[in-house]
Amino acid sequence: MKVKQISVFLENKSGRLAQVTRVLGDNGINIRALSIADTTDFGILRLIVNDPDLAYRVLKEAGFTVSATDVIAVEVTDEPGGLAEVLAVLQEVNINIEYLYAFLQKATKAALVVFRVEQLDEAIAALQAKGIRILGGQEVYAL
Numbered sequence: 001m002k003v004k005q006i007s008v009f010l011e012n013k014s015g016r017l018a019q020v021t022r023v024l025g026d027n028g029i030n031i032r033a034l035s036i037a038d039t040t041d042f043g044i045l046r047l048i049v050n051d052p053d054l055a056y057r058v059l060k061e062a063g064f065t066v067s068a069t070d071v072i073a074v075e076v077t078d079e080p081g082g083l084a085e086v087l088a089v090l091q092e093v094n095i096n097i098e099y100l101y102a103f104l105q106k107a108t109k110a111a112l113v114v115f116r117v118e119q120l121d122e123a124i125a126a127l128q129a130k131g132i133r134i135l136g137g138q139e140v141y142a143l
Contacts, residue, residue: 004071009043009065011041012043019062020059030049032049046101050141052137073135074112090117
């Protein structure tokens with residue numbers, strides 16, 4: 001049920017994001033979701049891609065500082081209160097959310113949200129116990 005996320009540390013310089021996307025594109029890697037958090041001096045690009053192992057390798061070979069992290073992709077009802085329902089489940093079991101971002105999926109009535117939480121296995125168990133669907137890595141990479 002875990003999804004591998006690739007994080008790339010980028011200096012806040014013109015063209016760095018373009019370089020990352022070019023390396024990925026040149027290697028046939030498709031971006032499924034992304035998030036960028038930045039400070040004055042650097043940014044963190046978080047990516048869900050169709051082939052995280054290859055993405056990690058080619059970005060590292062291109063000189064980028066890269067890490068891989070396990071996250072979960074949670075199906076959220078695409079209606080008012082859908083996200084609140086999922087967050088309430090995590091709150092009930094005292095699981096802290098480090099960050100989250102949206103994930104677009106094609107031809108469905110649900111949204112996907114990527115979560116990085118402190119207790120990943122406990123979060124998965126709590127969400128599944130409430131009938132909330134969590135997508136596995138291979139399913140997410142194929143979207």
